[in-house]
Amino acid sequence: MLQPHLQPFIGNEMQIFQQDNVPCHKSGMTLGWLQDQGI
Numbered sequence: 001m002l003q004p005h006l007q008p009f010i011g012n013e014m015q016i017f018q019q020d021n022v023p024c025h026k027s028g029m030t031l032g033w034l035q036d037q038g039i
Contacts, residue, residue, distance in 0.1 A: 003033065 019025045
């Protein structure tokens, strides 16, 4: 879900990603993807 929209902007550079804790941003799918990406 985030990868096609977020990853092109992040690339391989060090970035700070902040999320606003909206329930859809805290879903298991989203948190799992963030963890898999090392974010």
